[in-house]
Amino acid sequence: MIEDIWVDPAVSALRPDFAVLAMGVYGLRNGPTDDRSRAWLAAAAQDAVAGDHPKVEAWREAYRAFGTKPQRTRPSVDALVRRMPLPEINLVVDAYNAVSVRHGLPIGGEDLAHYEGTARLVRAGGDETFEVIDKGEPAIDHPEAGEVVWRDDRGVTCRRWNWRQCVRTRITEETVDALFLLERLEPMSMEELKAAGEELTALLEQVTPGIRVESRVVSAS
Template structure:
């Protein structure tokens, strides 16, 4: 899966400073939120800073493809605004949400076994299906034309870059294999991006000592896309 992830040229043109650290974790033993994951969220919330320059960079990125960041905030922006009441979901989701807030970094978590084909970041045509919930009932929506979305062969997995994840690939208590997408814009240092990845990996190993973790950096550059692989 890692080797097949790609970022479309149209997204690179929009934000050539974009980079994503993709991490797979295989062999997870997830479960309900517990004292440890609640403590991670509490400590992260206490350290949150709404004025972080990376949060501001994401607001500009949203404006660049026509989204209004005051209405549809990046995932990290939304979490930081709820720092005193971070959602409690399950151990794995709590882990990556805590890292997201502590590092002011958008992080998406996906059930790898629910994917159909590789993950890719593209600008939407506008007819791609996005499975969600509306009014408490399953629903299918479609992104706006030109919207930046993560998708696979079956449709959109996350709308507006990292605003809202779909139901089909969300991480649940029964998730065994997961994909995490840690997304960075300048001026966020790549070293800090890797630190966040290492921190997430450490927490996942605390939850599941036998988990197998691999990482791949996909970095947009003036010459195209540069990648680097790392086993963990």
């Protein structure tokens, strides 16, 4: 899974500085938010980057590059740093949200039990499916042509780079095996990207001692 992840050259052309640390984590025992993960969120909120930090602004610029207004559909880290206190979701999501705001780094999490084929970051044709909940009922949406999306063999798993995840692959309390995508643009260094991955691993090991983790950096080069 990790070995096959790729970034389309059409995306790399927009931001040659883009890199993603892909982490496969196996054997999780997730659960609801508890006092431990509330402490992670509270500490991260104290240390969170500001909304005008250059690392956050880099993502706004990336959105403009493919024709999206970041004021309307915000990059995930931009939305999170504006949302304090941080939302309580579940142990695993709390862990990666805490790492995200501390480093100014978008992080996505996918449940591998519901993933089909290889993860890849591409520019959408516009006819791909995107599974959502609309007025409490399952529905199908579609990305705009040229939009940067993460997808698998079945459809789009995250629209507008890291704006919104589909309902099919989101991490729940039942998730056992997961894919995490830590997305980097300059001015974040590759060293900080690696450190963020190590920090996430440490938190997930508190959730479930003995997890198996494999990782790989995917970039334009």
